[in-house]
Amino acid sequence: MTFDETQWLTVVLLALLAATAVIIVRRRGLWEAVMLSGIYSFLGASWMMLLDAPDVAFTEAAVGAGISTVLMLGTLALTSREEKPPKRPPWVPLAVVTATGAALIWGTFDMPHIGDPNAPAQVYPDPSYIERSAEDIDVPNVVTAVLSSYRGYDTLGETVVVFTAGLVVLVLLRGRREEYES
Amino acid sequence: MTTPPQTPSSQMKGLSILRVVATLAIPFILLFGLYVQFHGDYGPGGGFQAGAIFAAGFILYALVFGLGAARRIVPQRTVEAGLALGVLIFAGTGVASMLFGGNFLDYNALDSHDPVHGQHLGILIIEFGVGVTVASVMLAIFYAFAGRKRVEDPMAEPLLDGDGNVENEEPGP
Numbered sequence: 001m002t003f004d005e006t007q008w009l010t011v012v013l014l015a016l017l018a019a020t021a022v023i024i025v026r027r028r029g030l031w032e033a034v035m036l037s038g039i040y041s042f043l044g045a046s047w048m049m050l051l052d053a054p055d056v057a058f059t060e061a062a063v064g065a066g067i068s069t070v071l072m073l074g075t076l077a078l079t080s081r082e083e084k085p086p087k088r089p090p091w092v093p094l095a096v097v098t099a100t101g102a103a104l105i106w107g108t109f110d111m112p113h114i115g116d117p118n119a120p121a122q123v124y125p126d127p128s129y130i131e132r133s134a135e136d137i138d139v140p141n142v143v144t145a146v147l148s149s150y151r152g153y154d155t156l157g158e159t160v161v162v163f164t165a166g167l168v169v170l171v172l173l174r175g176r177r178e179e180y181e182s
Numbered sequence: 183m184t185t186p187p188q189t190p191s192s193q194m195k196g197l198s199i200l201r202v203v204a205t206l207a208i209p210f211i212l213l214f215g216l217y218v219q220f221h222g223d224y225g226p227g228g229g230f231q232a233g234a235i236f237a238a239g240f241i242l243y244a245l246v247f248g249l250g251a252a253r254r255i256v257p258q259r260t261v262e263a264g265l266a267l268g269v270l271i272f273a274g275t276g277v278a279s280m281l282f283g284g285n286f287l288d289y290n291a292l293d294s295h296d297p298v299h300g301q302h303l304g305i306l307i308i309e310f311g312v313g314v315t316v317a318s319v320m321l322a323i324f325y326a327f328a329g330r331k332r333v334e335d336p337m338a339e340p341l342l343d344g345d346g347n348v349e350n351e352e353p354g355p
Binding site for chain 2: 054055058059062063066067070071074075078136137138139140141143144145147148149152153155156159160162163165166167169170172173174
């Protein structure tokens with residue numbers, strides 16, 4: 001099996017992702033763990049670019065590496081910078097994680113190869129979306145055409161979910177607003 | 183109110199570099215957010231990504247120049263209005279297409295002469311709605327987290343007040 005440059009880059013990125021995950025687990029200092037999780041998101045975003053998914057990479061970089069890191073740092077400022085040492089040896093969690101990981105890897109054997117023209121994503125629900133969108137909507141980015149027009153209801157629902165999440169955070173965390181706004 | 187902690191002068195020296203870099207970077211971040219917003223039909227991106235990038239620019243501003251300064255530029259009320267406004271723009275486009283005689287969210291109806299132009303118009307407007315909601319939600323969550331620290335533990339180590347005097351600069355009651 002020979003690898004081209006993109007595949008080598010993928011191997012390196014995935015190895016770095018795994019190494020970062022292991023280091024995060026072994027850290028007791030939460031500040032370092034948050035910083036490393038930002039690096040993890042950035043590596044993930046780079047990998048998404050290799051998979052030709054720049055939309056997802058944008059989101060991962062802005063939300064995962066940027067805003068989540070800031071929010072987690074804000075949380076650390078409210079709590080503690082050190083993780084408490086565990087009371088019991090972690091055999092049960094380790095077994096659960098190993099079993100879940102093995103099941104997930106086993107599941108990937110059923111997945112189609114990257115770029116397989118017969119993959120379900122290419123033939124289902126209907127490839128004519130891609131052919132028709134040029135004439136129906138005439139927007140070069142088919143992803144935008146599908147999300148905004150063909151599946152506008154779904155996107156409206158997602159926007160309402162984002163709105164609800166923001167509203168709930170406001171209600172939960174802003175209870176004592178008068179104290180810092182007065 | 184308790185007196186806020188004073189930032190040591192050693193931190194001030196580092197911050198002058200941070201301030202210059204942030205001042206240079208933030209306009210480009212916001213411009214890139216606008217590009218992703220209004221170019222989403224042609225390149226990668228769209229409302230969600232643009233909203234996140236736009237909010238990240240303001241959060242960077244808040245981190246470097248202080249929460250109070252950011253609140254003066256984008257007040258809490260604006261953020262709260264933006265949450266709902268985005269969803270209203272999106273759903274309102276659907277209602278508008280019904281008023282023009284189509285189905286809900288059927289953008290073809292928006293332009294009776296040229297359905298494809300109606301599609302372009304509809305996509306542009308609803309993506310703007312998504313962007314407004316996402317940016318507002320990100321900023322609202324950040325404000326809620328960052329503002330809470332001051333209430334709960336005013337003597338904690340300052341994380342968000344850039345010059346250490348931000349709390350003092352807040353206009354009094």
